[in-house]
Each structure stands twice: as C-alpha cells, then as structure tokens.
Amino acid sequence: MEPSIQSVVARPKTRKDYQSDQEVRWCPGCGDYAVLAQFQKMLASIGARKEDHVIVSGIGCSSRFPYYVDCYGLHSIHGRAPAIATGIKLANPRLTVWVVTGDGDGLSIGIGHLLHALRRNVDIKILLFNNRIYGLTKGQASPTSPAGLTTRSTPAGNGDAPVNAIQLAIDSGATFVARVRDTDTSGLKEVLEGAAGHRGAAFVEIYQNCPVFNDGAFNKPNETSFALYLKAGQSLIVNDDEVLAFTSKGEPCLRAARGSRKYVHDPADRLNARRLANLDGGGLNDASLPVPFGILLKVDETVHHDTVRRERRKSGGLEALQQRLGAPIGSQGESKIESDLDMRRIA
Amino acid sequence: MTTALPQRDDSAVVRFCGDSGDGIQLxxxxxxHEAVRSGNDVATFPDFPAEIRAPAGSTAGVSAFQLQFGTDRVYTHGDQADVLVAMNPAALKTNFARLKDGGVLIVDSDAFTRKALAQAKYDDDPLKAINASRARVIPISMSALILEAMRESDAKRRDILRSRNFFALGVVYFMFGRDCDDIIEWINTKFVSDPLAMTINRQAxxxxxxxxxxxxxxxxxVPAAVQDNSTPQRTITGNEALSLGLIAAARLADLDLVFGCYPITPASDILHSLARExxxxIVTFQAEDEIAAITSAIGASYAGALGVTATSGPGMALKSEALxxxxxxxxxxxxxxxQRAGPSTGMPTRTEQSDLDMALFGRSGEAPLPVIAPRSPADCFHAVIEAARIAIERMTPVILLSDAALANGAEPWCPPDLAALQPIRPGFAKSQLNGENNNTAFHPYARxxxxxxxxxxxxxxxxxxxIGGLEKSAIDGAISYDGDNHQVMTDMRLDKIxxxxxxxxxFDFLGHQNEKDLTARCGQLLLVSWGSTFGAVRRAVLEAINRRLAIGHLHLSWLNPLGEGIERILNSFEKVIVPEHNQGQMTRRLRCEYLVDAKVLPLMKGRPFSHAEITSTIRSTIG
Structure with a gap:
C-alpha cells in the first residue's frame, strides 16, 4: 500500500498518539502499565504507522492489552492468539503482527500453538507476560508457578515443576528470544525495539509483577546482584569481580574475572543461548547462578510466509480457473440436477 | 470390435469389490469416467474401510466401488447391483447381499483358495452354494489367464498379478459394450513413467x-441420452467441487483464499486438492490442530482474506469455541x-447427517449462523460459492454440511461459465484519514x-x-457489560441471520401440483430432504408422482435460516416424513419451528438411503 501524502505529514511521534480512547482497567500497581507505556513509546520511536500494526491476544489480564493501543487489535480466545496471528500474516504479510499473551494463556492452554508458531518461524512478535499466577481467574497456580507455591488452587503447595519459557522458545525454533523485567525501562526499550525490528518469530518473556495475587514473585534475595544483563559482544560480569564461563563440558560456572577465559555474548549462537536460558532453570532452581536478561538469541532464518510464497505461482483469476475447469457447456453451467429434467420426466 | 448388444433404455448398477490393495477404486x-464420456449420467459410491491396508484377504480389508449409469437422470448409485465383480472370497462375503436376485456375479476363481476361504470364514466353497435363480455365477481364472497372456514378459509374477483389476475392468467393458480407446490412452498416460506397469495393465x-x-x-x-451440447465430459466428486468452488468464490470476490485445515477423514481431500492449486x-495452511485450523482462518478473514476451514465431526467439536x-x-x-458416522471417532469413512444439531446449536451462548447443505457432488461447487457469498456480504461465519457420500461420490459435471456468475461484494471500510483532522471515531459495529x-x-x-469475544457496545464496538446493550446485540445477531x-x-419443491397451486391438505404425503438424501427421495417421489399419488418433495438447501414459504408447503400435506441419516434432527427442527407433525425415517447404517427404502415408506404410508 502506497503511503498517502497526508499520512506522511500526520505520522505520529509521541506515546500519546498510540493511546486508544479505552479506559485502562488493570489493578493499581500492575506491572502491565509499565509495559504498555514502553510499548507505546516504542511504536513512537520506530515511527510506526498505526494502521499497519496488529496486536492479537488471548484471554487473561495481559490479553486486554490490544484495547489500549491505537492500532488494530483482536482480543480472541484462550491460548489461540499465535494461530490467529499466523492466519493474519498469511493473509497480509505486510502487517506487523504482535501477540500478547501470559503464562497461563501461552504456556498452558496455548502452548501447542506457541511452539508451532515458533518452529515455523512465523514473522510475529510474541510478548509473554509472566507473573507466575492466574490473575483474571483470581489466583490459581500457573505453569510458571514455582514448586511449593501456595495458591487458592494449591493450598498445600504447588506440586508441579515450572516451565522455563525462554528455553522452550529457543528449543522450539524461535529466531529472537529475550527476557526483560516490567520495571526495567531501558531493558524494555531495547528488547521491544529489537523485537519490532526482527524479521521472524520473536519471543519476549516479560517478568511482570502481580501485586494482588503473587506480589514480589521476582524479588529473590539479592536479586540485583544475580541479574545478568546480556549485551552482544560483551563478557558477562557478575558481582563485579566474577565472569560467567562455560566448562569444557558446557556447564555454566562463575569464575574470577581476572585471568579467566571470558565468555563473550553472541546472540547468533543458538547453543550458547540455550545454555544461558538454562542458567538458573528459569529463574527458580539454582540461586547460585544469575538470571539472564536481555536478548539471548537473534538469528535470521527463512520466515513462514516466505516459505509459503515460494511455492506460489501467478494466479490467472477467473479466466485461469475457467481453463482449468474446462469450457462452460451450454448455458446451464449447473449440475444436471438443476436442470428441468425432473419436470420433463413427469410430463 | 462391434458386438451387437441388446439396448435397454435404462440404467445398470455395477459393483466392484476386492482387497484394499486390489485397485478397486481405480x-x-x-x-x-467412461460412462460419462459416452454420454451416460452416473452416480458413484466408493465404499471403503478406514484402515489403509487391513490384512490381505480379511473381510475388514474389503474395498468396494458401486456406480449406477443410465441413459436418463440417475439419482443414486443404485440399490442393488446388476453385476458384482468380487476379486476374493472376503469381498464376496461382504458384498454378495448387494447383488440383486438374478444378477451376474463375476469372481476371480483363482483367488478362491482354501486359505482365502478360511480367511473369509467360509467353511465350503460359497460359489457352489449359489443357486441359479439367485445369481448367474461366472468364475474366471483371472490370475492364470493373465500369467498365461504375459508368459513371454520379463515382468515378475507378482507384478503381473497386480493387474487383475484391469483384467476385471476389461471384462466389464465388454459386457456393457464400452469403447476401449480412451482407457488405453489413459493407461498410456498414467503409467508413462513406468513402462512395465503400462504394458502389464494394458495387456491385462x-x-x-x-x-x-x-x-x-x-x-x-446403456445408450447415451440424445447427444446435445450439454453433455458433460467429466465427473466431479463432492470434495473436488468444494475445492474448485472455493477458488471460484475467492476470485468472484477478488479476495485471497486462506484455507486452514487439519487432516481428517473424509475432508482431507479438500486440503489435498487446494494444496495442488x-x-x-490461494494459500493453504496445514495447521497443528483443528483449533489452529479455524483460528488461522479467522485471523486471515480479519486481515481481509476469505478464511476457510474444513473438517469432520470430531474436528467440528474442537472448533466450536472459535466458531x-x-x-x-x-x-x-x-x-x-x-459429516461422518459418529459419535466420537465413529465410522470415519461412512456417511451420516448427524452433525446438524451441532451446526445449528453447538456453541456456547446464543450464536446463530447460516447453515447450507449441498445435495449432490456437483452441487457442492455452487453451495460453497453461496456459503462464501453470504459469509462475505453478510459478515458472518457460515457452516456448509457435506457428508462422506457426497465427498467421495462422483457425478457428471458441466463446468459453469464463471464470468456469468454474480460477483461477490465485500463491504470493506474505507480509509478515514482526513489530513490532520483525524478525529472522527471509526465505528466497527455500525450496521x-x-x-x-x-x-x-x-x-x-x-x-x-x-474487537474481541467480549460483548461489544452496539455501534462503537467498545467492551460493554451493560444488560440492555446485550439484549440489543443478541437480537441483532439473530435478526441479521x-x-x-x-x-x-x-429450498425447492416438486410435487403433484406446482408450489403456487398448493392448498391446505391438498396432498397426502410430503417428503422432506436435506443434503445427500436428495437423490433417493427425488427418485422415489418422481415414481410416486407417475403413479398419480398426491405427493410432494421439499428439499432444503439452507438449513438456517429456513426459507419463507416452507410453512405453507408443510401445511399442504396430510403427512410429513423426513428421511435423514440421524435420529430426527431436521424433523425436530420442523416440528418446533412450524408445529407440524413431521415424522422421521432414520437410517444409521453408514450408507445412503436406497430409493427402494423411500418407496417402501411411501407405499406403507399412502399406498
């Protein structure tokens, strides 16, 4: 579609331009507010044409997101947003398609669609808001709830091991994988802009605090020192004097910064992205190793709609179909049943 | 090769049966195809098991193909066969009852070995037990004859024996005086990359x-009807007709077609043929499951394409939330x-009409949508174009109810003149931008x-x-939990459909009187059909009309909404009978919509009605 002159002149530039007229209905203090603000700022900073962006969501607190952004939105059914987004992208590859989902929507009822969208490298950007709890249904354990968590559905403590979302995404074949915290303004900017610019299946896990049902889910003891911020081309310094390294067997470990062979982060390295994703078992299992944040993986691979398009030929419209069917016969152009044979027989 | 055959201005029914690996469908x-080419009308009924290759020689592995061909209109694949070709004892065992009394039974006698008889659980040779008045048995030593004919060939014995089906086809071609040129040409083309198979099959x-x-x-x-320029030169199955109709619909609307589908019998052929196109x-997408199949189609429609999905009963159940x-x-x-026989996995290759209630009502909440059913394989082409037209022009999901009998059955088809079909007009919203003054709010639910x-x-x-699944405020489409608004929206959704x-x-009507001449209780019996029961009912009613009975046939194409005028037709007859392949789903619908004492004639045997079954109901009801 050719941009019209007016749209160039009228291109919005501020966050306000991307706010919809809908009243935001999240709980006070919800981490979703910060993500929404950063998302709208990101659209402004990339100069997004709002009619070319589509946000698809499923069911859950986070899935109300598309109502609050002034672009196209589709608030669908539980877990199915990646499949809907796949259809949108097949119908019109020029659109920029975002999926907003949560740990229940994306990793429980919809985990199958998530995996298939990633393995097909569908050119969509998936933001998974992980608060480790079901919020909208009022406080049941989710697939990312830590083992032992007491919730309304697990009064004796959650017995299930949690899913590690970024590891799942990497292993499923995502071509852009990142993790960020709702409170990390600059991190959100970097990761959202990175996802926006990525061509292929992008997956962003956002640690998002639910102040009502699971407050402080991400406030581990000495959490700041254990957060590991990944930067491409830089070594991974932890606690100021240690660096992350990998043993010859590929096991992650912390070593003295001085004298060690440092690991330098390369997001194009899928094997290392996998190791990083599993550093702490999803931020839950091993408190001795840091929780990775930032862009773990970014690689370029053929995207889904290009694979489909490659097999396609030039359509010849109705004429070509007519040729394919054969010349029309008579004026009937109908099944024999439609003819008046019936009446002839009776007469 | 001109042999004078007795001509009968009539029809014939032939049934081929054998092992799944015997090439019976082919x-x-x-x-x-040859019958159509030579100017007959044809209706076919492939009848095969769900298993790909059950153990050779077992009754579970028997595959059959029945067709009726005739000079004049053929409405069904025929009740009982004039000629039954059985390639082994298991096929005979499962199909003998389909041969009419006094019919011709052709068997490969070489296949009637002691082992094969035991596999089919015959104690003695069944051929000896068939008395002459039941059937004329023609045992042919097919295997020995083709081995003998090809004794000079270098081909392996096993490969030669695989051509028994072509031998049997040759026999039947002669019996009905068919011309051989076209089949020879077809064999030469089909097996062009395998010259040995070409030679063997041709020779067999x-x-x-x-x-x-x-x-x-x-x-x-069976002579051709009087040749005119409307003689079709091809056959079409229901699934092929749906695929081609979908392409036609998309092009009539000038839209891309996005077909999301998950494989399921008996709908998968629609995916296969669209994938080739x-x-x-035209985009086809084999989704990860039934839910992704429909939701990807919904996404495609949201983005401006014609979104389509196809499935069968169990898949339909999975799609209901997305619908x-x-x-x-x-x-x-x-x-x-x-549709296929249910519930649950049921009988995947067998036909049924038991998903009507699910199509009409199988969703949470009040969720009305239009439902259409094609009446014959070729009618699938037009029915799916109509479905797409209503979906696009009226902004609604539409369900098309086909069934296994229509999907695999074939009939002759005259390709329509596509340019003469009515274009489909999507009601796209126009760009609303007016320079800087872009303050006019867009109303997605203004009607x-x-x-x-x-x-x-x-x-x-x-x-x-x-937009989303939450209730929307009328006109502006914002989320609304207001009760009065919900009443308005609920009424609007129903009224729209x-x-x-x-x-x-x-619908269409055929009866002892024209529709416009009907008066209250002027007729004795009305038969109502929908979907694939059309053929059997139409044929039986035509015969009854010829016997001067006061009878009518109402065929319903749109099952929701029901057309205006149906009530008057129903009230013009003393009795109403609805033959359907369920326990009375349409019957209940008519009873409840029109307070009419309709009775169901149910058949749940996985096969279509024979016209004899309809005729016998007519006789027992009104003579």
Whole structure:
C-alpha cells in the first residue's frame, strides 16, 4: 500500500498518539502499565504507522492489552492468539503482527500453538507476560508457578515443576528470544525495539509483577546482584569481580574475572543461548547462578510466509480457473440436477 | 470390435469389490469416467474401510466401488447391483447381499483358495452354494489367464498379478459394450513413467476384454441420452467441487483464499486438492490442530482474506469455541463439515447427517449462523460459492454440511461459465484519514440496513479498532457489560441471520401440483430432504408422482435460516416424513419451528438411503 501524502505529514511521534480512547482497567500497581507505556513509546520511536500494526491476544489480564493501543487489535480466545496471528500474516504479510499473551494463556492452554508458531518461524512478535499466577481467574497456580507455591488452587503447595519459557522458545525454533523485567525501562526499550525490528518469530518473556495475587514473585534475595544483563559482544560480569564461563563440558560456572577465559555474548549462537536460558532453570532452581536478561538469541532464518510464497505461482483469476475447469457447456453451467429434467420426466 | 448388444433404455448398477490393495477404486473410477464420456449420467459410491491396508484377504480389508449409469437422470448409485465383480472370497462375503436376485456375479476363481476361504470364514466353497435363480455365477481364472497372456514378459509374477483389476475392468467393458480407446490412452498416460506397469495393465485389460468377448459375456448396452451440447465430459466428486468452488468464490470476490485445515477423514481431500492449486491468491495452511485450523482462518478473514476451514465431526467439536468467536466478531468465515458416522471417532469413512444439531446449536451462548447443505457432488461447487457469498456480504461465519457420500461420490459435471456468475461484494471500510483532522471515531459495529457491519481490515488508515469475544457496545464496538446493550446485540445477531432468507433460494419443491397451486391438505404425503438424501427421495417421489399419488418433495438447501414459504408447503400435506441419516434432527427442527407433525425415517447404517427404502415408506404410508 502506497503511503498517502497526508499520512506522511500526520505520522505520529509521541506515546500519546498510540493511546486508544479505552479506559485502562488493570489493578493499581500492575506491572502491565509499565509495559504498555514502553510499548507505546516504542511504536513512537520506530515511527510506526498505526494502521499497519496488529496486536492479537488471548484471554487473561495481559490479553486486554490490544484495547489500549491505537492500532488494530483482536482480543480472541484462550491460548489461540499465535494461530490467529499466523492466519493474519498469511493473509497480509505486510502487517506487523504482535501477540500478547501470559503464562497461563501461552504456556498452558496455548502452548501447542506457541511452539508451532515458533518452529515455523512465523514473522510475529510474541510478548509473554509472566507473573507466575492466574490473575483474571483470581489466583490459581500457573505453569510458571514455582514448586511449593501456595495458591487458592494449591493450598498445600504447588506440586508441579515450572516451565522455563525462554528455553522452550529457543528449543522450539524461535529466531529472537529475550527476557526483560516490567520495571526495567531501558531493558524494555531495547528488547521491544529489537523485537519490532526482527524479521521472524520473536519471543519476549516479560517478568511482570502481580501485586494482588503473587506480589514480589521476582524479588529473590539479592536479586540485583544475580541479574545478568546480556549485551552482544560483551563478557558477562557478575558481582563485579566474577565472569560467567562455560566448562569444557558446557556447564555454566562463575569464575574470577581476572585471568579467566571470558565468555563473550553472541546472540547468533543458538547453543550458547540455550545454555544461558538454562542458567538458573528459569529463574527458580539454582540461586547460585544469575538470571539472564536481555536478548539471548537473534538469528535470521527463512520466515513462514516466505516459505509459503515460494511455492506460489501467478494466479490467472477467473479466466485461469475457467481453463482449468474446462469450457462452460451450454448455458446451464449447473449440475444436471438443476436442470428441468425432473419436470420433463413427469410430463 | 462391434458386438451387437441388446439396448435397454435404462440404467445398470455395477459393483466392484476386492482387497484394499486390489485397485478397486481405480477401476471403479475409470469405468465411471467412461460412462460419462459416452454420454451416460452416473452416480458413484466408493465404499471403503478406514484402515489403509487391513490384512490381505480379511473381510475388514474389503474395498468396494458401486456406480449406477443410465441413459436418463440417475439419482443414486443404485440399490442393488446388476453385476458384482468380487476379486476374493472376503469381498464376496461382504458384498454378495448387494447383488440383486438374478444378477451376474463375476469372481476371480483363482483367488478362491482354501486359505482365502478360511480367511473369509467360509467353511465350503460359497460359489457352489449359489443357486441359479439367485445369481448367474461366472468364475474366471483371472490370475492364470493373465500369467498365461504375459508368459513371454520379463515382468515378475507378482507384478503381473497386480493387474487383475484391469483384467476385471476389461471384462466389464465388454459386457456393457464400452469403447476401449480412451482407457488405453489413459493407461498410456498414467503409467508413462513406468513402462512395465503400462504394458502389464494394458495387456491385462485387453486380455479381460477378449476373454469376455470369447465367452460372449453380454450384459446390455446403456445408450447415451440424445447427444446435445450439454453433455458433460467429466465427473466431479463432492470434495473436488468444494475445492474448485472455493477458488471460484475467492476470485468472484477478488479476495485471497486462506484455507486452514487439519487432516481428517473424509475432508482431507479438500486440503489435498487446494494444496495442488496454490497460487498467489490461494494459500493453504496445514495447521497443528483443528483449533489452529479455524483460528488461522479467522485471523486471515480479519486481515481481509476469505478464511476457510474444513473438517469432520470430531474436528467440528474442537472448533466450536472459535466458531462462537467468529459469530461475536462478525467476520466472514466458511466452515465445511464433511459429516461422518459418529459419535466420537465413529465410522470415519461412512456417511451420516448427524452433525446438524451441532451446526445449528453447538456453541456456547446464543450464536446463530447460516447453515447450507449441498445435495449432490456437483452441487457442492455452487453451495460453497453461496456459503462464501453470504459469509462475505453478510459478515458472518457460515457452516456448509457435506457428508462422506457426497465427498467421495462422483457425478457428471458441466463446468459453469464463471464470468456469468454474480460477483461477490465485500463491504470493506474505507480509509478515514482526513489530513490532520483525524478525529472522527471509526465505528466497527455500525450496521447497514441488512444489519451488516463494515469489514475494516488492518492497513485501512483511520479505522483502527480492537474487537474481541467480549460483548461489544452496539455501534462503537467498545467492551460493554451493560444488560440492555446485550439484549440489543443478541437480537441483532439473530435478526441479521434471519434476514438472509429474503435473498437466497433456500429450498425447492416438486410435487403433484406446482408450489403456487398448493392448498391446505391438498396432498397426502410430503417428503422432506436435506443434503445427500436428495437423490433417493427425488427418485422415489418422481415414481410416486407417475403413479398419480398426491405427493410432494421439499428439499432444503439452507438449513438456517429456513426459507419463507416452507410453512405453507408443510401445511399442504396430510403427512410429513423426513428421511435423514440421524435420529430426527431436521424433523425436530420442523416440528418446533412450524408445529407440524413431521415424522422421521432414520437410517444409521453408514450408507445412503436406497430409493427402494423411500418407496417402501411411501407405499406403507399412502399406498
């Protein structure tokens, strides 16, 4: 579609331009507010044409997101947003398609669609808001709830091991994988802009605090020192004097910064992205190793709609179909049943 | 090769049966094709098990193909066969009852070994037990004859024996005086990359043909109808017709077609044929499950393509939540359900009409949508175009109910003149941008006089909006939990679908009197059909009319909304009977909509009604 002159002149530039007229209905203090603000700022900073962006969501607190952004939105059914987004992208590859989902929507009822969208490298950007709890249904354990968590559905403590979302995404074949915290303004900017610019299946896990049902889910003891911020081309310094390294067997470990062979982060390295994703078992299992944040993986691979398009030929419209069917016969152009044979027989 | 055959201005029914690996469907299709080519009307019924290859020689592995061909209109694949070709004892065992009394039974006697008889659980040779008045048995030593005919060949014995089906086809060709040129040409083309198979099959065919000639195995010739320029040259199955119709619909609407599908019997052939037709406006997507199949189609429709999905009963059950979403979103969507015997996995290759209630009511909440059913394989082409037209022009999901009998059955087809078909007109929202003054809010649920909302696709400037499964405020589409608004929206959704009845031809009537001349209780019996029961009912009613009975046939194409005028027709007859392949789903619908004492004639045997079954009901009801 050719941009019209007016749209160039009228291109919005501020966050306000991307706010919809809908009243935001999240709980006070919800981490979703910060993500929404950063998302709208990101659209402004990339100069997004709002009619070319589509946000698809499923069911859950986070899935109300598309109502609050002034672009196209589709608030669908539980877990199915990646499949809907796949259809949108097949119908019109020029659109920029975002999926907003949560740990229940994306990793429980919809985990199958998530995996298939990633393995097909569908050119969509998936933001998974992980608060480790079901919020909208009022406080049941989710697939990312830590083992032992007491919730309304697990009064004796959650017995299930949690899913590690970024590891799942990497292993499923995502071509852009990142993790960020709702409170990390600059991190959100970097990761959202990175996802926006990525061509292929992008997956962003956002640690998002639910102040009502699971407050402080991400406030581990000495959490700041254990957060590991990944930067491409830089070594991974932890606690100021240690660096992350990998043993010859590929096991992650912390070593003295001085004298060690440092690991330098390369997001194009899928094997290392996998190791990083599993550093702490999803931020839950091993408190001795840091929780990775930032862009773990970014690689370029053929995207889904290009694979489909490659097999396609030039359509010849109705004429070509007519040729394919054969010349029309008579004026009937109908099944024999439609003819008046019936009446002839009776007469 | 001109043998004078007795001519009968009539029809014939031939049934081929054998092991799943015997190539029965192939020869059945070729024989049907030849009948159409030579000017007959044809109706076919492939009848095969769900298992790909059950153990050879077992009754579970028997595959059959029946066709009726005739000079005049053929409405069904025929009740009982005039000629039954059975390639082994298991096939005979499972199909003998389908041969009419006094019919011709052709068997490969070489296949009736002690082991094969035991596999079919025959204690003695069944051929000896058939008395002459029941059937004329023609045992042919097919295997030995083709081995003998090809004794000079270098081909392996096993490969030669695989051509028994072509031998049998040759026999039947001779019996009905069919011309051989076309089948030879077809074999030469089909097996061009495998010259050995080409030679073997050709030779087996000719050996069978010559053998029948030597034995003077003459059935009768079914002449062509008076040749005119409307003689079809091809057959079409229901699934093929749906695929081609979908392409036609997309092009009539000037839209891309996005077909999301998950494999399921008996709908998968629609995916197969559309995948072959992929083009720059035809996209097929094999989704990870039934839910992704329909939701990807919904996504495609949201983005401005014609979204379509196809499935069968179990898949339909999985799609019901997404169908409710499509009703709420008011987006175009065509959902094809090729019905099969249920519940649950049921009998996947067998036909049934038992998903009507699910199509009409199988969603949470009040979620009305239009439902259409094609009546014959070729009618699938037009029915799916109509489904797409209503979906696009009225912004609604539409369910098309086909069934296994229509899907695999074939009939002759005259390709329509596509340019003469009415174009389909999507109601796209226009760009709303007016320079800097872009303050006019776009209203995604503002409706026109047909209650249709605009189709505002992403990319349209100034029409950004968010819609979803939550109840929407009438007109502006914002989330609304207001009770009065919900009443308005619920009424609107129903009214919108009901208004379609003014613009579609939703039924047709044939009876002892014209529809316009009907008066209250002027007739004795009305038969009501929908979907694939059309053929058997139409034929039985025509016969009854010829016997001067006061009878009528009402065939319903749109099952929702029901057309205006149906009530008057129902009230014009003393009795109403609805033959259907369920326990009375349409019958209940008519009873409840029109307070009419309709009775069901149910058949749940996985096969279509025979016209004899309908005729006998007519006789027992009104004589």
């Amino acid at each position: 020869v059945g299709n070729r024989f049907s 065919f000719m050996t069978g043909y010559a053998y029948a000639e030597t034995l003077e195995l003459i059935a009768w010739k 992929r083009d720059d406006d 409710g979403l499509a009703v709420s979103l008011e987006l175009p969507l065509v959902v094809i359900n090729v 026109d006089d047909r209650l249709v909302r605009p189709w505002a696709i992403p990319g349209t400037e100034g029409a950004q909006h968010c 009901n208004r379609i009845r003014h613009d579609v031809r939703s």
